[in-house]
Structure formats: structure tokens, C-alpha cells
Amino acid sequence: MTRDIAQFAIGTSEDEISQQALAVMALSLMDWFAVAIAGKEQPATRIVSRIIQEEGGAAQSSILGSSTKYPARAAALVNGVSSHALDYDDTHFAYVGHPSTVIVPAVLALAEHHECTGQKFLDAALIGAESACLIGTWLGRRHYQAGFHQTATAGCLGSTLACARLLELDLEQTQHALGIASTRATGLKSQFGTMGKPYNAGVAAANAVESVLLAGYGFSSAGNALECEQGFSATHAGEEHQLGDLSERFRNNCLFESVQHKFHSCCHGIHASLEAFAQIMDDCRFSHEEIKRVSVSVNPRWMKVCDIKHPQTGLEAKFSYRFALAMLALGIDTAAPASFADEVCQSTELGEFADRVQVEPDAGHPDTATTVTIETHSGSIHNQYHDLENLPDLAIRTRKVRAKAESLIGETVVRQIWDSIQALPYTGIDQFMQDANCF
Amino acid sequence: MTRDIAQFAIGTSEDEISQQALAVMALSLMDWFAVAIAGKEQPATRIVSRIIQEEGGAAQSSILGSSTKYPARAAALVNGVSSHALDYDDTHFAYVGHPSTVIVPAVLALAEHHECTGQKFLDAALIGAESACLIGTWLGRRHYQAGFHQTATAGCLGSTLACARLLELDLEQTQHALGIASTRATGLKSQFGTMGKPYNAGVAAANAVESVLLAGYGFSSAGNALECEQGFSATHAGEEHQLGDLSERFRNNCLFESVQHKFHSCCHGIHASLEAFAQIMDDCRFSHEEIKRVSVSVNPRWMKVCDIKHPQTGLEAKFSYRFALAMLALGIDTAAPASFADEVCQSTELGEFADRVQVEPDAGHPDTATTVTIETHSGSIHNQYHDLENLPDLAIRTRKVRAKAESLIGETVVRQIWDSIQALPYTGIDQFMQDANCF
Numbered sequence: 096m097t098r099d100i101a102q103f104a105i106g107t108s109e110d111e112i113s114q115q116a117l118a119v120m121a122l123s124l125m126d127w128f129a130v131a132i133a134g135k136e137q138p139a140t141r142i143v144s145r146i147i148q149e150e151g152g153a154a155q156s157s158i159l160g161s162s163t164k165y166p167a168r169a170a171a172l173v174n175g176v177s178s179h180a181l182d183y184d185d186t187h188f189a190y191v192g193h194p195s196t197v198i199v200p201a202v203l204a205l206a207e208h209h210e211c212t213g214q215k216f217l218d219a220a221l222i223g224a225e226s227a228c229l230i231g232t233w234l235g236r237r238h239y240q241a242g243f244h245q246t247a248t249a250g251c252l253g254s255t256l257a258c259a260r261l262l263e264l265d266l267e268q269t270q271h272a273l274g275i276a277s278t279r280a281t282g283l284k285s286q287f288g289t290m291g292k293p294y295n296a297g298v299a300a301a302n303a304v305e306s307v308l309l310a311g312y313g314f315s316s317a318g319n320a321l322e323c324e325q326g327f328s329a330t331h332a333g334e335e336h337q338l339g340d341l342s343e344r345f346r347n348n349c350l351f352e353s354v355q356h357k358f359h360s361c362c363h364g365i366h367a368s369l370e371a372f373a374q375i376m377d378d379c380r381f382s383h384e385e386i387k388r389v390s391v392s393v394n395p396r397w398m399k400v401c402d403i404k405h406p407q408t409g410l411e412a413k414f415s416y417r418f419a420l421a422m423l424a425l426g427i428d429t430a431a432p433a434s435f436a437d438e439v440c441q442s443t444e445l446g447e448f449a450d451r452v453q454v455e456p457d458a459g460h461p462d463t464a465t466t467v468t469i470e471t472h473s474g475s476i477h478n479q480y481h482d483l484e485n486l487p488d489l490a491i492r493t494r495k496v497r498a499k500a501e502s503l504i505g506e507t508v509v510r511q512i513w514d515s516i517q518a519l520p521y522t523g524i525d526q527f528m529q530d531a532n533c534f
Numbered sequence: 535m536t537r538d539i540a541q542f543a544i545g546t547s548e549d550e551i552s553q554q555a556l557a558v559m560a561l562s563l564m565d566w567f568a569v570a571i572a573g574k575e576q577p578a579t580r581i582v583s584r585i586i587q588e589e590g591g592a593a594q595s596s597i598l599g600s601s602t603k604y605p606a607r608a609a610a611l612v613n614g615v616s617s618h619a620l621d622y623d624d625t626h627f628a629y630v631g632h633p634s635t636v637i638v639p640a641v642l643a644l645a646e647h648h649e650c651t652g653q654k655f656l657d658a659a660l661i662g663a664e665s666a667c668l669i670g671t672w673l674g675r676r677h678y679q680a681g682f683h684q685t686a687t688a689g690c691l692g693s694t695l696a697c698a699r700l701l702e703l704d705l706e707q708t709q710h711a712l713g714i715a716s717t718r719a720t721g722l723k724s725q726f727g728t729m730g731k732p733y734n735a736g737v738a739a740a741n742a743v744e745s746v747l748l749a750g751y752g753f754s755s756a757g758n759a760l761e762c763e764q765g766f767s768a769t770h771a772g773e774e775h776q777l778g779d780l781s782e783r784f785r786n787n788c789l790f791e792s793v794q795h796k797f798h799s800c801c802h803g804i805h806a807s808l809e810a811f812a813q814i815m816d817d818c819r820f821s822h823e824e825i826k827r828v829s830v831s832v833n834p835r836w837m838k839v840c841d842i843k844h845p846q847t848g849l850e851a852k853f854s855y856r857f858a859l860a861m862l863a864l865g866i867d868t869a870a871p872a873s874f875a876d877e878v879c880q881s882t883e884l885g886e887f888a889d890r891v892q893v894e895p896d897a898g899h900p901d902t903a904t905t906v907t908i909e910t911h912s913g914s915i916h917n918q919y920h921d922l923e924n925l926p927d928l929a930i931r932t933r934k935v936r937a938k939a940e941s942l943i944g945e946t947v948v949r950q951i952w953d954s955i956q957a958l959p960y961t962g963i964d965q966f967m968q969d970a971n972c973f
Contacts, residue, residue, distance in 0.1 A: 138752070138754075139753065142748055142751045142752060142753045143748070143753075145751055146744065146747050146748060146751070149592060149605075150591045150592055150605040150607065150608075151590070151591045151592045151605075152589045152590045152591035152592075152605070153588060153589055153590045153591075166588075166589040166590075166591070168589065169589075241764075241769060242764030242765075242768060242769040243769060244717075274725065274728070274730060275730060275733065277722060277724075277725075278683075278720065278721055278722045278724075278725045278730045278733065278734055278737075279720060279721075279737060280720070281717065281718060281719070281720040282717055282718075283716060283717045283759075283764065283765065283766065283769060284764050285716075285717075285756050285759065285762050285763065285764040285765045285766075285768075285769075286713065286716075286717045286755055286756050286759070288756075289713070289754045289755045289756050290753050290754045290755065291713060291714060291717045291754070291755040291756065294714065294717065294748075294753070294755075295717055298717075298718060305585065308585050309581055309582070309585060309733075312581045312584055312585070313577070313581060314578065314581045314582075314729050314733070315577075315728045315729045315730070316725055316728045316729065316730040317724050317725050317727070317728050317730065320722075320724065320725070323724050324724065325680075325681030325722065325723050325724040326681075326722065326724045327722065327724075329681060329724075330680060330681040330682060330722060330724075
């Protein structure tokens with residue numbers, strides 16, 4: 096696997112990369128900028144920024160929202176924390192993690208430091224994100240269930256591959272870079288709900304940068320680090336799924352194209368139910384008083400993740416089907432991070448609606464799907480199934496990502512960044528960052 | 535465990551620290567300086583130094599052998615790699631790892647940055663080393679057998695505690711620092727034999743520095759990170775041995791006092807057999823031609839570690855009972871790192887002697903003990919048992935450490951550093967580093 100994925104990452108030619116895949120990467124880049132900018136004043140980001148400012152160092156790469164540059168590793172750390180701080184960044188269900196928050200900060204920092212072209216940056220980010228999805232798939236769900244934060248583990252390895260491609264490491268160096276990354280890659284789910292979660296993402300990005308810089312200078316490591324005896328997989332509950340020919344797989348079924356963007360500022364496990372619920376409410380125009388009961392069928396794995404019955408904080412409300420649906424029913428904007436404030440948990444009105452919501456585990460539903468059933472006081476019953484995997488076409492996804500971004504960071508800034516992203520294939524990263532990091 | 539060990543680390547008063555323990559710490563500090571200075575030109579150290587020089591940053595802490603200062607985290611990284619690069623640093627068998635290479639670089643870097651007193655530095659280093667030994671004991675051997683490099687894992691956590699004590703974090707902050715460290719602490723044994731091994735030590739030290747700085751600024755983490763559900767132990771094959779009252783334990787039986795210094799530049803698993811063999815050779819004054827057969831009984835766990843029958847490189851010879859004993863028999867200095875060169879593996883004379891050495895697994899021997907039996911051509915048989923745990927008194931240990939240090943870095947430099955260490959309780963770290971880092 097180590098050799099195969101290294102070869103895939105550095106050997107895939109530009110011709111093998113589809114315009115559709117690049118367009119999705121561009122969309123994720125817009126989404127990444129929006130959540131990272133919105134996340135830069137979060138406490139976790141502020142504290143990590145403080146450390147980095149105190150360390151200082153060579154002016155290599157930009158931290159979002161700052162005109163001072165820092166070493167690439169440091170910029171990757173801060174921008175990684177910033178883009179995961181709101182838990183609002185993109186998700187890939189096969190990867191079991193969030194690709195862009197670990198891939199983009201690392202590649203962007205190194206691309207800026209090495210004055211790469213925009214196209215080279217985009218290609219590397221896409222191939223790195225695809226690699227992270229492949230490694231996540233290879234490790235499988237057992238790795239996640241064991242307690243490892245796959246965003247950070249598979250993410251660090253994928254991000255390392257993205258950076259290796261960007262800096263044109265050869266195959267041997269790339270394998271060494273993966274070996275170095277493998278002996279650093281970690282991140283625990285037990286840190287969820289604390290600043291440790293976004294920190295995991297930032298650390299993974301920073302480790303990728305350092306691993307690739309070291310390998311580029313001849314640092315050695317065990318070159319078959321993922322699958323060797325007591326290697327990364329063996330020590331981290333990897334399932335080692337067979338993936339077949341990676342290049343062929345990429346050409347026929349680019350995993351990253353089905354990346355999901357969040358349109359509600361809560362746990363991704365709740366999103367399908369919010370979409371299904373919103374669909375019925377849009378179609379039928381019920382007021383919340385008309386609703387007698389809501390039942391939600393979800394894959395059993397979510398019961399331990401986002402079915403907090405009586406949340407006490409805004410953060411807990413993000414992991415509560417009952418409260419998220421109540422917020423939607425009462426017209427509270429679930430897209431706005433600020434909506435998930437501690438006060439919502441004290442609202443009598445929301446609490447009363449939440450008590451009308453029942454969540455049922457049903458193994459017949461995949462992770463990504465939910466059935467919502469609404470029963471009205473008048474006795475009518477309405478069903479809606481929603482599967483996040485049934486992605487709308489790119490135009491609709493683009494419209495939704497832009498609307499989300501505008502609500503987070505304002506229309507003007509979004510237009511500026513969006514235009515810069517569209518110009519990326521024809522410009523250098525230096526120019527891009529001058530245009531996009533100017534708010 | 536998280537709370538207990540945090541309380542132990544920050545709450546142990548100066549009165550509870552014995553002079554004997556501090557004297558052993560001082561000895562380890564001398565040993566650490568010697569191996570770190572000798573390791574600073576190793577390829578792993580040079581490459582990591584290059585990265586750190588390119589990053590630059592605030593002049594906080596010294597890298598050994600350089601007059602330029604770097605951020606504390608960066609100095610800890612380089613000095614950690616440097617002190618483990620020769621695999622010649624101290625070992626603790628209960629910890630299953632090398633304490634000083636991870637503890638000293640982190641505490642030294644922060645002590646210099648924060649202009650601490652020498653006594654405070656010494657206390658913190660000792661308590662951190664003791665904490666690393668306690669955490670290593672708590673995790674147990676299964677953690678190591680699963681593939682984790684305990685030097686780096688327990689080391690990072692112990693080093694974090696040392697730094698938390700040094701910077702006077704309170705209990706809550708210290709628990710947060712451990713949580714942050716727990717979601718970073720890793721390091722794989724599958725990297726042994728590559729630059730990844732010393733890198734693990736340096737990374738662990740650097741992570742300790744960053745974890746404590748973050749916690750000091752209010753960064754949050756899961757505060758029971760070691761033992762909680764899907765916490766560090768659960769995800770890393772920890773055995774969670776009961777340790778009882780940590781303070782009482784420390785007062786009655788300081789683990790760190792039985793730290794072992796290496797006097798042969800090879801795997802610690804071979805040392806007891808070299809000592810036993812040397813004892814017979816000293817007593818009986820045999821020439822190597824007189825010896826017909828040597829048999830070595832060792833704990834079975836070493837068979838997979840250091841019984842390479844036909845080493846091909848100097849590095850492999852460091853893991854070969856047969857070759858190490860042959861070198862001793864033929865008068866080659868096993869204390870000198872340069873002796874373990876690739877050429878020794880091609881020596882006919884050494885190969886012939888090696889063929890007379892038989893290694894037998896025997897579960898009756900603890901990890902630290904060996905019985906060597908020599909049979910001469912004249913038919914006499916000589917037995918010697920040696921257990922590394924039967925440490926000689928401090929005066930002899932001191933003499934041996936100084937002699938080793940002198941052979942590594944020369945008498946003048948050793949005298950200078952030794953005098954500086956003796957003066958540590960009466961001086962500041964700034965002065966200490968001016969005196970000790972001047973070669």
C-alpha cells in the first residue's frame with residue numbers, strides 16, 4: 096500500500112485528472128476559506144496563533160487574516176486548527192473524516208513558500224485529498240471505531256502525499272515521507288468536544304509539511320510504513336481493505352468528487368434528517384404548532400454520536416437530533432454557527448418541540464441516510480427519505496456552498512475569494528494569496 | 535491516573551526529593567550531554583537542524599553546539615534527535631524506554647527560555663523522568679509489544695509533566711496539557727533502524743513543550759485523557775497497572791534512581807552479556823584463541839531484538855550478541871560508537887569467533903540478566919552471571935559515566951560540563967548553558 100499510494104500520488108499525470116474533480120476541489124477550497132476565516136477568532140485558533148506568533152520565524156506562508164507570514168509548518172498548523180474549529184468543514188464518508196481541513200492548509204503553505212503555480216497547487220490538493228480518502232477507505236471503519244480521529248491520521252498521510260507531489264519528491268523520498276508521517280500521525284476521538292479536536296487537524300497538516308521537508312533532504316524511514324509488521328495499520332486497528340489499481344479506480348470513480356459540504360452547523364450525522372425534515376416543511380408549509388410527532392430513523396452508529404437527548408451547551412446541541420430539528424421547526428437558522436448557543440438548551444419552546452421528536456436506530460439505513468416521518472395533530476402522516484450520497488449536480492452544490500460562505504464571511508469577501516479561485520489555473524499562489532487573503 | 539500523575543508532578547515538594555535521586559539525575563545529565571554532543575553530526579540530527587535553521591524564529595533556547603538560539607519547541611526537537619541518534623543514551627527497564635532523551639531537551643529548552651534556576655530545572659527533570667517511568671510502568675509491556683516506541687509515548691507524557699512543573703501550571707492546566715500531549719503522543723517501533731527512531735524522541739520532546747505552552751494559555755482538552763473511554767491507554771494497548779500512592783512510592787522507591795547508563799555502544803539487551811563476558815576475561819586473562827565455546831543465556835524477549843546472527847551493517851552488529859562478544863574478545867572497544875562500523879561484519883577473525891558463540895533463550899533470566907559460560911580448549915569451564923539491575927554504588931557509576939563521556943567528547947569538555955552540572959543548584963540556566971554549551 097505504501098508504495099502503491101506513493102506512486103499514485105506522485106505519478107498521476109495532469110491528463111488523468113478530470114475537470115469535474117478539479118471543480119469539486121475548487122468548491123471545497125471556497126468552503127475551506129469560508130469556514131477557516133469564520134473559525135479564526137475561535138479560542139482554539141487564537142491560542143495556537145499566539146504560540147506561533149511568539150515563535151515567529153521565516154516569512155514563508157500566510158495565516159488567514161494576517162499579513163505577517165510564518166514558517167510553512169506553522170501556517171499549516173494555525174490554518175488547520177482554524178478550518179476545523181467550527182466543525183463546519185467538508186466531510187467524506189468513505190474516508191470517515193474531513194479532507195480539506197488537513198490537506199489544504201499543508202499544500203497551500205508549501206505552495207506559497209515554494210511559489211508554485213495555481214494549477215500545481217490545485218492538482219496536488221486534489222490528489223492529496225483523494226489519497227486521504229483512499230487511505231481512509233483502506234484503514235476502514237475499525238480504525239475509527241477504535242478511537243482514532245481519521246481526519247488526523249489518514250489526513251496526515253494524504254496531506255503528506257499532496258505535499259510530496261507538490262515538491263516533486265521521487266518515489267523513494269515519498270515513501271520515506273510517508274514513513275516519517277506514519278510515526279507521527281495520531282489524534283484521538285476522546286478529545287472531541289474540546290479544543291483538541293481542531294488541534295488534531297492542524298497538527299496533522301503541520302506534520303505533513305515537516306515530513307515532506309525532511310524526506311526531501313534525505314531523511315530516512317521504514318519505506319513500507321503503512322503495511323509492514325508493527326507498521327501504522329497494525330498498530331492502529333487498520334482493516335487493510337483491498338483497493339485494486341489505484342489509478343484505474345481514480346479515473347473511473349474519483350472518491351473526492353462525492354465530498355460533502357455541510358449546510359448546517361452541527362454534526363454531519365444530523366444533516367440528512369434536517370434535509371428530509373426541511374423538505375416536508377417546505378412542501379407542506381406546516382407551522383411547528385401543527386406537528387404532533389416527528390420520528391427519525393437513522394443508522395445505529397449515530398445513536399452514540401449525535402443523539403444527545405438533553406443538551407446542556409450549544410456544543411452539545413450540535414450533537415442532538417431533537418434540538419436541531421426543533422431549531423429548524425421554529426425557524427432558527429441551523430446554518431449559522433452562532434445559532435448553536437448555550438441558550439437554545441434553556442428554551443422552553445425548543446424543549447417542548449424536542450420532546451415531540453423520537454429517534455430510532457435502523458440498520459437498514461446507511462450512514463448517510465435518514466427517514467423522517469411527521470404526524471400532524473390533524474392526523475396526516477408525511478414521510479421523507481434523504482440520502483446525503485445522492486448529491487445534486489455541481490451547479491446546485493456551488494450555489495449552496497456560496498450561500499453558506501456568504502452567510503459566514505459576507506458577500507464581498509466571498510466574491511473576491513471565489514474569483515481568485517476561478518483564476519487559480521492561470522496564476523501563481525503568491526498572487527492568489529494576495530487576492531484571496533485580503534479581508 | 536491522569537489526575538494522580540498530574541498531582542504527583544506538580545505537587546511533589548522539594549523536601550520529598552532525595553539528594554541521591556538528584557545525584558542520579560545529574561549523572562544522567564552528564565551522560566545526556568555526552569551522547570547529544572556526540573550525536574550532533576549524525577545525519578538525522580543534521581537534517582532536522584537544517585529544517586529548524588530554515589524556519590528560524592525567536593531566540594529562546596540553545597541547540598547544542600550552536601550559538602544561535604531557536605524557539606524552545608525547535609531546540610527540544612533538535613536536541614532530542616541528537617541525544618538519541620547514537621542509541622547510546624540512558625535506559626529504564628521498568629519504563630521500557632530511554633528517559634533523558636525526551637525529558638531533558640524539553641525541560642532544558644523551556645528552562646532556558648523562562649530563565650529558571652538550575653535547582654528548579656533539576657527538580658523538574660527528575661520529577662518528569664520519574665513520571666515517564668511511572669507512566670511506562672502503568673502502560674506496561676503490552677504497549678511496547680504492540681509496536682509503540684515507549685520512549686516517545688510515555689516519554690512525551692512524562693516530559694509534558696516535567697514542563698508543567700517547571701512552568702508552574704495548576705492541576706487543571708496540567709491535566710489539559712496531558713490531554714493535548716495524549717492526542718499527539720506516538721512513535722512506532724517499526725521505524726527502528728532508520729532516522730525515524732531518534733526523530734521519535736525529538737518529536738516527543740517538542741510535543742511536550744507545545745502541549746504545556748498551549749495549556750498555559752488556556753487550551754482545553756479531555757482532562758482524563760490517559761484512562762478515559764477511547765483515551766490514550768485504550769487506543770494504545772495499555773495494561774493500566776495499579777501503581778498505588780504515587781508520592782509514597784516515590785519517597786520509598788524512586789524508579790529513576792535505577793536508570794541505566796550504556797557503556798557499550800550497542801543494544802542494551804547485549805550489555806549484561808558483555809559485562810559477564812568481560813568479567814571472566816578480566817579474571818582469567820584468556821586470549822581469544824584459548825576460547826573454544828561461549829554460551830549466553832538470555833531472556834527470550836531479546837531473541838527477536840538483538841540476536842542477529844549474521845549482521846551486514848554496523849547498525850545490525852549493534853543488535854548481534856555474537857558480534858558484540860567477538861569484538862570484546864578481540865580487543866575492539868565496544869564503548870566507541872565508531873567501532874560498530876560496516877567493516878566489522880566482513881572481518882574473518884570476528885566471524886570465526888562469532889561462530890563459537892551460542893545464544894540460548896531462558897525464561898529464568900530477567901530482561902536485565904545474562905549468564906555467560908566460557909569453555910576453553912583446555913577443557914576448563916567458567917560461568918558468570920550479570921544482572922544490570924544490581925547497580926554499583928554512585929561513585930562507581932559516576933566514574934564510568936565520566937569515562938564514557940570523555941571517550942565520546944574529550945576530557946576538557948567533560949570537565950567543563952561536569953563542573954557546570956555540579957554548580958547547577960546555585961546558578962541559573964542561562965549561566966549554565968553559557969558554561970556547558972561552549973565547545
